[in-house]
Amino acid sequence: xxxxxxxxxxIFHRPRGTDLEALESTAVYEILYLFxxxxxxxxxxxxRVYLSMHQRTAQHxxxxxxxxxxxxxxxxxxxxxxxxxxxxLSVQDYNIGVEAARDVKAFRELFRRYGVNIPNPxxxxxxxxxxxxxxxx
Amino acid sequence: MDISLNPTEGKDSExxxxxxxxxxxxxxxxxxxESKIAREAGAGPLFVPLYWGFHTENAETFDFGTLKPEAxxxxxxxxxxxxxxxxxxxxxxxxxxxxPSGGLPSFLARNPAxxxxxxxxxxxxxxxxxxxxxxxxDPRVYQAYRKYVWQLGQLLxxxxxxxxxxxxxxxxxxxxxxHSFLQDHSPAFFQGxxxxxxxxxxxxxxxxxxxxxxALSAEEEKVHSARYRKLISDLYSQTASETLSGLWAxxxxxxxxxxxxxxxxxxxxDNWPMQTALxxxxxxxxxWDVVPSSVMLATKAKRGIIDRFxxxxxxxxxMQNALQRYVAEEADPSAxxxxxxxxxxxxxxxxxxxxxxxxxxxxxxxxxxxxxxxWRWRTHFDFNRESEDFGPHRLKFFFSREMDRNRFQxxxxxxxxxxxxxxxxxxxxxxxxxxxxxxxTENDLKPQSINFLTQVGLIRxxxxxxxxxxxxxxxEQPAAKKIAFWEHITKYLNLRHxxxxxxxxxxxxxxxxxxxxxxxxxxxxxxxxxYNPGDTRLKCQVLGSKNFAFLKVVDPTNAQxxxxxxxxxxxxxxxxxxxLDFGHYEDKT
Numbered sequence: 001x002x003x004x005x006x007x008x009x010x011i012f013h014r015p016r017g018t019d020l021e022a023l024e025s026t027a028v029y030e031i032l033y034l035f036x037x038x039x040x041x042x043x044x045x046x047x048r049v050y051l052s053m054h055q056r057t058a059q060h061x062x063x064x065x066x067x068x069x070x071x072x073x074x075x076x077x078x079x080x081x082x083x084x085x086x087x088x089l090s091v092q093d094y095n096i097g098v099e100a101a102r103d104v105k106a107f108r109e110l111f112r113r114y115g116v117n118i119p120n121p122x123x124x125x126x127x128x129x130x131x132x133x134x135x136x137x
Numbered sequence: 138m139d140i141s142l143n144p145t146e147g148k149d150s151e152x153x154x155x156x157x158x159x160x161x162x163x164x165x166x167x168x169x170x171e172s173k174i175a176r177e178a179g180a181g182p183l184f185v186p187l188y189w190g191f192h193t194e195n196a197e198t199f200d201f202g203t204l205k206p207e208a209x210x211x212x213x214x215x216x217x218x219x220x221x222x223x224x225x226x227x228x229x230x231x232x233x234x235x236x237p238s239g240g241l242p243s244f245l246a247r248n249p250a251x252x253x254x255x256x257x258x259x260x261x262x263x264x265x266x267x268x269x270x271x272x273x274x275d276p277r278v279y280q281a282y283r284k285y286v287w288q289l290g291q292l293l294x295x296x297x298x299x300x301x302x303x304x305x306x307x308x309x310x311x312x313x314x315x316h317s318f319l320q321d322h323s324p325a326f327f328q329g330x331x332x333x334x335x336x337x338x339x340x341x342x343x344x345x346x347x348x349x350x351x352a353l354s355a356e357e358e359k360v361h362s363a364r365y366r367k368l369i370s371d372l373y374s375q376t377a378s379e380t381l382s383g384l385w386a387x388x389x390x391x392x393x394x395x396x397x398x399x400x401x402x403x404x405x406x407d408n409w410p411m412q413t414a415l416x417x418x419x420x421x422x423x424x425w426d427v428v429p430s431s432v433m434l435a436t437k438a439k440r441g442i443i444d445r446f447x448x449x450x451x452x453x454x455x456m457q458n459a460l461q462r463y464v465a466e467e468a469d470p471s472a473x474x475x476x477x478x479x480x481x482x483x484x485x486x487x488x489x490x491x492x493x494x495x496x497x498x499x500x501x502x503x504x505x506x507x508x509x510x511x512w513r514w515r516t517h518f519d520f521n522r523e524s525e526d527f528g529p530h531r532l533k534f535f536f537s538r539e540m541d542r543n544r545f546q547x548x549x550x551x552x553x554x555x556x557x558x559x560x561x562x563x564x565x566x567x568x569x570x571x572x573x574x575x576x577x578t579e580n581d582l583k584p585q586s587i588n589f590l591t592q593v594g595l596i597r598x599x600x601x602x603x604x605x606x607x608x609x610x611x612x613e614q615p616a617a618k619k620i621a622f623w624e625h626i627t628k629y630l631n632l633r634h635x636x637x638x639x640x641x642x643x644x645x646x647x648x649x650x651x652x653x654x655x656x657x658x659x660x661x662x663x664x665x666x667x668y669n670p671g672d673t674r675l676k677c678q679v680l681g682s683k684n685f686a687f688l689k690v691v692d693p694t695n696a697q698x699x700x701x702x703x704x705x706x707x708x709x710x711x712x713x714x715x716x717l718d719f720g721h722y723e724d725k726t
Binding site: 011013015032033035037039092095098099102103104105106107 | 249251254255256257259261265266267269399401402403404405406407408409410
C-alpha cells in the first residue's frame with residue numbers, strides 16, 4: 001500500500017487504572033490507532049522505527065512514558081513513510097472533536113482541527129514554497 | 138475497491154430502504170410512504186425499526202403523528218396493510234448506530250457511550266452522517282424508556298394495530314467476536330456498575346478523587362461487568378416484552394456491517410479498502426448466530442462481492458428461519474440454509490473467553506480447518522428450537538464450568554430427547570457429578586468407555602448421544618494430538634464433510650438443502666459459495682470424498698471451477714465468486 005504523501009493520524013490514550021504510583025515506572029501513553037487515508041500503518045513499520053529509535057523491540061500496543069516521546073516516535077514513523085505530516089490526538093481531544101462532527105466531511109477535518117500537527121521536515125524542507133522556506137529558517 | 142461515502146450521491150430511496158427491506162420511516166415524507174413501499178420494497182416482511190427520539194422531545198409528551206405526520210406509526214401500518222405487506226416493528230433494546238444519539242431522544246443524550254479506551258462511540262451511516270450513540274446505563278434513560286414503551290403499547294392497542302414487535306439487539310464485530318452495542322465503558326456505565334458491586338457486597342476502593350471504584354482483579358471485573366451488562370439488558374428486554382406482551386414476538390440479534398466503533402476510520406476514507414474486512418465481519422456474525430444487516434452501508438459500498446454475498450445468504454427463507462426460530466429447518470426442503478454441524482454453548486457473560494477456551498481444547502483449530510463456518514456460538518441457554526427436533530445432526534457442546542443445576546438438567550433432558558451432546562466434564566460441580574451418576578443409574582445407562590488422550594464415555598439412547606470427556610486432560614496434549622482427538626470423534630460420529638485446501642483461502646460458506654425429484658438419489662445437496670473480496674487472485678481445492686458427488690457450478694463471476702480426480706479446483710479472480718453443488722449420500726446398509 002502506497003502511503004506516500006498521505007498525512008498520518010495518531011490517537012493515543014492513557015490507560016484507565018494507571019495511577020500515580022505507577023507513573024514513574026510504567027509506560028503510560030499507548031498508541032491506539034495510527035493510520036493514513038490508505039489504511040493502518042503496519043506493525044512491521046512500527047517495529048522497525050521503534051527498534052531504530054530505542055534499540056529494543058516494541059511491545060504492542062506501543063507505549064511511551066511521556067507524550068513528547070510519543071510525538072518523537074510519530075514523527076519518525078512519518079519520516080519513514082515519507083508522509084508530509086502527522087496529527088496527534090489524545091482520546092480526550094478526539095472526543096471533543098467527534099462531538100462536534102456532524103458528517104463525514106467534518107469527521108475528516110477532526111484530526112487537522114483538534115490534533116497537534118507535526119510536519120515532516122524531510123518533506124517540508126524539500127518544498128520551495130512558503131512553508132518550506134519557513135522550516136529552513 | 139473504493140467504498141467511500143459521499144453524502145451527495147445516492148437517491149433518497151437508498152436511505153429510506155437501506156437494505157434487507159428495512160424501512161426508515163423518519164427519513165422521508167409520510168406522503169411518500171405508499172409509493173416507496175409499493176415500488177421499492179422487496180418481497181417479504183417490511184422491517185421497521187422504531188426511532189424513539191423521533192417520537193418524543195421531552196420526558197412527558199409523545200408524538201405519534203399529532204405534530205409530525207412521519208411519526209404516525211398507525212398510518213404506516215395501515216399503508217403497508219393496504220399494500221398487503223407484512224410489517225415487523227423492531228424495537229431497539231440497545232443503542233443502534235443508524236439513528237441519531239443511538240436512538241435516544243435528544244433530552245436524554247447526555248452520556249456518550251465509550252469504548253474500552255474511553256473513546257466516544259461514533260458511526261457513519263449510509264448517508265455519511267456521524268451518529269454518536271449514548272449510554273443506556275443512565276437510570277434516566279431507563280425510566281424514560283419505560284414511559285415510551287408504555288405509550289407505544291397504548292397507541293398500538295387503541296388503534297388495533299395487530300403486528301409483530303420484535304426486540305432489536307444490535308451487535309458489531311471486532312476480530313472474531315461479536316459485541317453488543319450495550320458494551321459501554323462510559324462514566325454512566327461505571328457509576329451503575331459500582332452501585333451494582335456495592336449491592337452485591339463486592340470489594341470497592343477509593344480512587345485519587347475519593348470516588349468509589351472497583352477493587353476487583355481485572356479478570357473478576359470483566360466477569361462482573363458482563364453480569365451487570367446482562368442485568369441491564371434483561372431489564373430493557375423484560376420491560377418491553379411485558380408492556381407489549383400482546384404483540385411481542387421475542388428478541389432478534391442483528392449485526393450491523395461497518396458499525397464497529399473503529400469502522401469510522403476506514404469508512405471516512407476514500408482509499409482504505411474494506412471489502413475483505415466486511416466479508417470477515419459477515420462470517421463472524423453468522424458464527425455468532427447474529428443476522429447481518431447492511432443498513433449502515435451506502436449502496437456504493439455494497440456493490441460487488443458484498444452485495445452478492447448478501448443476496449446469496451439473506452434469502453427470504455433464511456430470514457424466515459431466523460425470525461421464526463421454532464420452525465424446523467425441514468419446513469421447506471428445497472431452500473438452502475446454512476450448514477451447521479456444531480453448536481458451542483457458552484455463557485453470554487463470559488463470551489470474551491469462549492474462543493480462547495475452545496482453542497486450548499484444540500476445537501477451534503480443528504473446526505477452522507475442516508468445518509469452517511459450520512459452527513455457531515449459542516450464548517443463550519434456550520432450547521425452544523430443540524423441542525422441534527431442530528438440526529438433529531448438530532453436535533451440541535457444553536462445558537461443565539458454565540453449568541449450574543438448571544442448565545445441567547436441561548442438557549440431560551436434551552439428550553433424552555434425542556439430541557447429540559458433547560460434554561466437557563472438567564470443572565463439573567461435585568453435586569452435579571453425583572446427579573450425573575444418579576441419572577445414568579436411574580436410566581440404566583452404561584457408558585462405553587474409550588481411553589484416547591482422555592477418558593471418553595459414550596452413551597447412546599435412541600437417537601440421543603452423550604459423549605463425556607475431560608477437557609483438562611485434553612488441554613495438556615500437543616496441538617496435533619488435540620486435533621486428532623476431534624478428528625476421531627467426528628469420524629466415529631459419521632460427520633461427513635468436504636475439506637477446502639489452499640495456500641490462501643477465499644471466504645466461503647456452506648449451505649444445505651433437502652432433495653427433490655430432480656436431485657437423483659441424494660440425501661441432501663450441499664452448496665459451497667466462495668468469494669474473493671481481495672485484490673489478488675486466489676486458488677483453492679475442494680477435496681473430493683466418498684459419499685459426495687460434484688454436481689454443478691452455480692453463478693460463476695470472474696471465477697472458474699474444474700473437476701479433477703481429487704476434487705474441484707477453484708480459481709477466483711479479484712472480486713470473483715462462485716458456487717459449487719455437491720450431492721451427499723449415505724451408504725445404504
